[in-house]
Amino acid sequence: MQRRQLIKNAAFTMLSFSMARDLLGSPLPKVTSYPIHESALPIILRANENPHGPSPLARAAMQEAIAISNRYQWDMNGVLKERIGALTNHSSAHITLGAGSSELLGLVCLWASYQKGHVLASEPTFKLWMPAARKMGLATKLIPLTSTKHNDLQQILSSITTETRLVYLCNPNNPTGTAHDKQTLETFIEQACKSCVVLVDEAYTDYYDSPSVAHLINRYPNLVIAKTFSKVYGMAGARVGYLLAQPALIKSLNELQAWANAGPSAVSMRGALAAMDDVAFVTFCKAENHKAKEIFCNGLTDLKIPFIPSVTSFVYFDGAAYSKSVPNFLQSHQILGARSFEENRSWLRLSVGTTEEMKRVVEVLQAGR
Ligand SMILES: Cc1ncc(COP(=O)(O)O)c(C=O)c1O
Structure with a gap:
């Protein structure tokens, strides 16, 4: 046809x-x-x-929200965090919102760059945020993938030094599409979190029900999870993403922003709320x-x-x-x-x-x- x-x-x-x-x-x-x-x-x-x-529900909600775009949406901001909290089994205090998760990856780098040092990540992986991290004073040390194009978790762990400020792990990895099983991931995070901040990018976990490690933020104060509405929810152009971490870490991140949680527009937030319903x-x-x-x-x-x-x-x-x-x-x-x-x-x-x-x-x- x-x-x-x-x-x-x-x-x-x-x-x-x-x-x-x-x-x-x-x-x-x-x-x-x-x-x-x-x-x-x-x-x-x-x-x-x-x-x-x-989705049809998100489209309708976004169209409706045009009419309220003259107002700041503090309430809706809270409602969206609560809904995300219900979805991920966390409270609003564990969540910060952004105009897409890319913005928030940059925010975590800024926070990690208080002390100069380096960030460890796989090669290749999702690298959009790396030039900004370098400008903030974090060198990027890239660890080649294994022969099966998986993140080389052992090699990443053994590359951590006292200079490592951040480990970025994209799971499933972009561009290779590979993911680690739950047990392997949990062991990696336990080890890596002993030394530095660990940022796990879960942009694609919702697509294929790959194991998420979002529940582990309760255990590790320096674990951050990045998530987005850009993929399975189909809202890449609307720009809504969020981070999950312990409240103290979320607070520190928010203090680096002139206005925390203000990234997504009224239209985008309404779309995200409806997308979760659909x-x-x-x-x-x-x-x-x-x-x-x-x-x-x-x-x-x-x-x-x-x-x-x-x-x-x-x-x-x-x-x-x-x-x-x-x-x-x-x-x-x-x-x-x-x-x-x-x-x-x-x-x-x-x-x-x-x-x-x-x-x-x-x-x-x-x-x-
Ligand atoms: C692994 C990964 N993280 C984050 C992003 C950025 O998503 P957002 O649209 O939420 O900024 C992408 C986009 O392709 C991605 O592949």
């Missing part, structure tokens, strides 16, 4: 869905389809965004992502392109096994996003889009083999 037709069908489903809800009130009908809201081309697979979101949408997104990822991974297998099994919404694969430059070839077919994260290496990351989009990616790669 043509993409444009698909979009029309999806939009119609969406319309019927919202009309039914308006006419009949709750409960919500069982949802089997959501609109693809972007123009058909190009296919954008570059930043691990949710191709289905934001359980059906999250379930749908996870299931679709599984299907779409399977289509892509089966295609890679067929093309004999090695890839790392991923527990996230992206896949890391070896472009050297293809006859052409994968990024250039896909781009020539208006598929954007295959990117390299390791210098002089052929491995590439591609985000997982809709099932239709991933079928198209495979079709293009097969045609050009």
Whole structure:
């Protein structure tokens, strides 16, 4: 089916869905389809965004919240922290909000840089915050991944010195899509927290129910967990993220901000609140992502392109096994996003889009083999 037709069908489903809800009130009908809201081309697979979101409930809530955007939203700020607290089994005092989690990763670096030293992280990993950390006086020491493209936890632990101010662990790791099991993670955190602040970035744990270590903040005063509404909740452009840590640490972090918790707008906060209510949408997104990822991974297998099994919404694969430059070839077919994260290496990351989009990616790669 043509993409444009698909979009029309999806939009119609969406319309019927919202009309039914308006006419009949709750409960919500069982949802089997959501609109693809972007123009058909190009296919954008570059930043691990949710191709289905934001959810219908979040969209409606955000539209409504435009009307209250003339007011500061202190109350809503508290309500959002309470809701996140209920979701994560913590109190509001354990939470600080940001305009996306990237902003908060920078805040933790600023706090850790009171004393000069270095931050330890994997190579490759999510590095957006590293230039700012360096400006704050924290050198970055990067530890190569294991041969299976996992964080090398043993090597990170043995690299901790008295100069280490922060260990950053992205689990599941971006760009490789690999995650550690609960026991391994807990042992690592116990060891690392003895020496320095440990920042665990859990941007993707909600997508595939990977083990979260958020409960451990009760045990370790220098453990910080970063989470975001940008991925499974489909709100990357709305900018809502949060940190979980013990209240004393949250307070210290807030003291570094002219105005704590003021990052997300009224519109974004209302969207985040509604997104947490839209359980059906999250379930749908996870299931679709599984299907779409399977289509892509089966295609890679067929093309004999090695890839790392991923527990996230992206896949890391070896472009050297293809006859052409994968990024250039896909781009020539208006598929954007295959990117390299390791210098002089052929491995590439591609985000997982809709099932239709991933079928198209495979079709293009097969045609050009
Ligand atoms: C591991 C990781 N952490 C954080 C972020 C940033 O998310 P946010 O949109 O909340 O700033 C991303 C975005 O891709 C990411 O991959």
